[in-house]
Structure formats: structure tokens, C-alpha cells
Amino acid sequence: MIQKKVCMVGVFGTGKTSLVQQFVHTRFSEKYHSTVGVKIDRKVVELKGGEVTIVLWDLAGRDKDEDIGASYVRGAHGVIYVADGTRKETCEQVADLQRVATAAAGAVPAVIALNKCDLVADWALSSADEAALAARGTLFRTSAKSGEGVEAMFLAMATALIASPEGA
């Protein structure tokens, strides 16, 4: 059995828990459940190269941007950064989060989920902002609510995990 540890990293309220819920259980809830500490879920993904079990660490989004608990990210095989398109500042914070996570986990595959794309009309994001984000990793527009882009984003992560001979 191949297992990979993947951490969801992002400011609180960006939709980390919702994305995991959507991917693993195909459900969405409008209610906001503040995640305490960390919640772990897993999903077996079928790829051309074989099966891989993704163990998802959904970290608590705390108030302070960079306070993501380095020890949780340690040993991660991949990191998914989540930003909220309706909140510009969450996109800018990705840079700080990535710095902290890379220090703990090394240069592992990274995917960026620009979430809440169902609300794209309310987005306050210039194309330059989005391009800046895309420079930090493979960018996916996702919606944990409609499910759009969620599967694609996680599959891209899984593929990267199988492809990369670990960079740590």
C-alpha cells in the first residue's frame, strides 16, 4: 500500500475542511465548523501508475497567518495551499504560509486551490493577483460547494506525488 501525507494549509475560513469533505465524502455544508488542532481523513485514489492512499491533514486555520504548526507539516509528501477568492488577503498570505511549510517539509509538490469559484462574481482579484499565485504552484480554481475543480486539484496532487522522487 502506498500512502502519502498531504497537508491542507491556508488561513481559516478559506475552505480547507470543505474541500476535504467534498473530495472524500462528496458533501458540502454551509455551516462553519472551526477545526480544532488537526483533522485527518483519507481517500484512495486510482491513478494510471497504481493506487495511492492520500492521508489528508486538515490543519486548524488560526488567527495568525504563519502559525500553522510546523510539526504537523513535517514529513508531508505534498502541500495544498488554499486561498479564498472572495478575500484578497488570503491569497497574499499564501506566500508566508509557503515559507513556513517549506521550512518544515522541504520542497515537496505544491498545489494551490483558489477556492469559492462559485462566487466568482464577488471575487476582488485582478488577473495579476491570480498570476502571482499561479507562480507558487499549480493553480486550480475550485469550489467546495459545487465541487468544481476539486477532483482535478486533488488528482493533480496525487499525480505529482507518484511522479516525484521525494525532494526532501
Place this chain on the structure above:
Amino acid sequence: MSGTPPVPRDDPSPTPRDEPGATGAAGAPASSDELRRLRALLLGDTRTRVDGIETRLEAMELTPEALAERLPEAIALRARQDRQLGVALAPTVESAISESVRRRPGEFADAIFPVLGPAIRKAIAETMAELVGSINRAMEHSFSVRGLQWRMESWRSGVPYAQVVLRHALVYRVEQVFLVHAETGLLLAKASPPDLAVPDADLVSGMLTAIRDFVGDSFAQDAAAGGLRTFSVGELTVMVEPGPHALLAAVVRGQPAESFRRKTQETIESVHAQFSNALTEFDGDSRPFEPVQPLLQDCLVTVLDTDARPGASVNWRPLAIGAGLVLAAVIALSALSAWRWRRVIAALDATAGLTVVSSDRGWRSGSIRGLRDPDAASPGATIAAAGGDTLHITQRWDPYLSLAPDVVIARARRALGEAAGVRYALRGDTLVASGHAALDWVSAVRARASLPNGVGATDLSAVGLDVPAELDPLVREISEARVLFDVGSAVPGAAGSASPSALARRLSELQARVRDLGGDVELGLTGRSDGSGTDAANAALSQQRADAVRALLAPRAGGATIVTRALGATQPLETADPAARARENRSVSFAVRLLLHPSVR
């Protein structure tokens, strides 16, 4: 590994040490460096010595080829002689092994794992046997109050006794063991007893690591200090044994002993010793950790407090066992005695015509009071058959009349007299007889004024009537007679024929005597013809013959009934002399049947 040093003899180059190997070019400077040093260390010296030996051998005219030829034989020869060869080689072999272990413990562990695995499994089997043994001890020797309470509980609740013991005497039981990769929190391997499944072990594994990280972060604890070692969830205690690359987590029900902590330590050490490479190279693939199973299984222990406690138990245990055995024997004996007594009473009660009114059982003797029909089976025989001791049982039976069918029949048999061929049954209060009996016995029964108690009526219609012995010669004489006819004639009196008038006399005598016994004679005449002629003609002729004989007998039959039948040539009489056959069949033959006279019917 691929970096094995080349064997000197196969190497054409005299200086193999500086050969530009593929490893060097592949950009792994550290390992190629090591290899070079290793070669210099191992081979540099050997090479020169080998060269020296070669020259010496050549001088002795013993080429390496010749030596190679003889070496195996030489070794075998010497090994047979004495142990010198082994002694001489031992230090070299030992140091080679220890060097190999030092350099590549993982590989070495892998290599000897096949040997280790079975040994470990054997140990597990022994542990299991131990557990079964301790449960059995609890089952066998628990005459203690506690043991009896458990037995009661098991009996009341229907839960097997072993399970009740487990519930109460359980000190601790290791229900799950996880081997978790320290850095990623991914599950490497898990074990649990066959009856306990572990759902979502990989999630548990991740959470476990997260919790440890959380505690470590929150209390600023250094991982080197061990971090979180134990925590409890309800009745479960999770014991964590950290190692450099992996941690062992054991989920324990109850209070684990300190010895179990040592066991987990040893286990995590063994895991690191045996899987050091796999652990450092782990990248999510848990397959290399499948061989770790036996080590984890070994941690799945169950400890009961019925196990022998040293010291205290030594003195009282044999006494308790002895007393227990005596008590058990007494209980068993008295249970046996009570059971036997109940069986005796039940057997008596089940016997028709016996009714136990009261019974009393003492330690060795007993007394029984009851009612007995005179025609019932003997109580003594019944008691003895049921295993009772008639010598020690006082009996008192008062007579009574039983209407139980068996007794009524026994009474009837006694009252009516034995008739060997008759069977009785009781239908309502009618005594139904079947079989056969002599005419005089049957008519005597018919003529009785009173019937036995319990019998309201008799039905003898199914009883066949036998000829009383004194009438036998007369009956035989009549039955064997033949009245013969000439060909085509219905006039009796052919040569050799019985005389109808003599027959008539015999018949009237028989009828008179049978009548005296309450019966009547029914004489059957069978007319026959020989085989010539048509069937219709034969049938008519044989009927005419029978009628002719009846006409002669009837007036002088003394009241006997005469019936006829005509067989033609269909069922010929068999004769000893075939020549006589046709003659004998132109005949009328006789059969005697006894009937009850209507007055006694």
C-alpha cells in the same frame, strides 16, 4: 548490493582498485570513496598474499587449479578427522559476520528474518497456550467464592464461563498495536487479535501522531525526552513507545504492567534494528514492513489475575485443590445417589399397576409406599432394573385395582387361562383377541358368565379355531379321503374311491363331537376334472361331481354345513405317481373347517 568487490582471480587487471567504476561516474562520491577504501583494506593485503601463496604453490608444483580441485575434498576430509578446521575458521567467520552486521544491520536482519519469524510465531503459540491454560485453571479450580459467583453469573446470563472470567479477572489485554512512521504519521503495520478488527487504522495512526505533535508543541516537550508516552480514553490506555524513525502504539484495555512497557521498548528496538533501511527510505510504501507482523503480534498479550501469583498461592493451592476434589467427589456421589433414587421412583411410577404414594430417601437407605395391582409387574424387579438396591429399600404396597391397559390385559390373561397362540389388545373396554386357539378354549371363553375387571366385552372374531387334539385323527381321515369318478362321469364310485356312505358316518360323528365343544363343522367339497376337454366342460363336470357327493352326504351329515366349489382342471392335485394324476383329479376332495356354534357366538 551491486557494489560487491570483484573477486581477484576473475580480474584481469593487476590493480583493480583504481578502475573507474560506474558508481564513481554516477555522482555518488561518498559511496565510491568508501568502496575504494574498503577495497584497499580488504583486498590490498589479500592480493599480495595471494600472489605470495601462488608463487609458493607453484614452487611446490601445486597450481591453484589443482588446489581448487582438491580443496572441497580436503575440507571434508579434515572436518571428518577432527574439529581443528572449524576452530581455525571460527574467528574469521565470526568477525566477518559481526562486520557485516555492523555495516548493514538491516540486510543482516532481513537475511536472518526467515529464521526469526518462525521462532517468534512459536513463541506466540506458546503465549496463546498460556492464556488458554490460565483460563482453564480458573475454570477448573475456582472453588473460591469468586469462582462460584462467576459461575452463577455465567449461568444466569448465558455468557460462556471463559468470557465471564475474562471480564472479571482481566488485568489487561492488548487490543491493537500500531507501528507508525514518526515523521509522516503514516501507518506502517498494525496487529490486533483475530476477534478485534481495527477500523480506520490509518486514520488512528495519523491522529496519534497529530496528538503527539500537539502535546509536544503545547508543552514545549522535546521529542528526545519521549514526548507523550501514555494517554487514556475511557477504559483504554494508549501506550506510545517512540523510536528514532517509528513509534509503536499499543491500545490496552485495563492496567498494563510495567513488564509490558519493556516489551514495547524491545519491540520498537527490534523494528529499528531489522528495518533500519526501510525506515529511512520510507516514502509511503508500507509493503517492506509486512515482515514486521510477528513482532507486533507478539505484543498482543492478555493477562488474567487467575494466573499463579508467586508466594501466597504456593501454600493454599494444593490444599484448596485437595479440599475441592473431596468436595467435588462428595457432591458428585450425592448427586449420583439422588439421580439414581429419582430414576427408581420414576421407573416405579411408569410401571402399569404401580403407584408410588410416598417415598423417602436417607443417606444409604430409602423407603417407598404405594399401591400395587396384583397383576402388575413385580416392584422389586422394577427397582433392580432401574439400578436401585432392593436390600436397602423398604417397600410397602397396598393392593388396588388398576385399569391401566397393560394390567387389564395381564388380568384377563390370568383369568382366561393361557392360550399360546392368542394375542390381546384393549379397545375401550373390549378385549380384542387375535391369533388362533383351540375350539374348546374359545367356546369356554365365550360361555363365561363374568369377565375380568376392566373388560366389558370380548371380541374373539379374529381368532382362528384350531382342531382340538382328540379330534385330529378323525379330521385327518376326512380330509385325506377322495371320491373318484370315471372319465366324463359325475357318478361317484370309480375304482379306488372312498365310500361316500363311510364318509357320511365319519362326518356325522365329527359334527356330534364338535357340537359338544360348542362348534359346528363346515365341510368344503372341491370338485375337479382331469386335463382333457374344454375348460367350460371341465368346470361344469367338476361342479356336477361336487353336487353329486353333497347330495349323498347331506342327509346324513348330522347338521354339519356342506359347501362346494368347482375347480375343473385349473388347480390339479399333485400326485406322487404321474400315471395316477388324471385319475386322482377326477375327484371330489374334502376340507374341514370349525366354526363357533351360533349359540356361543
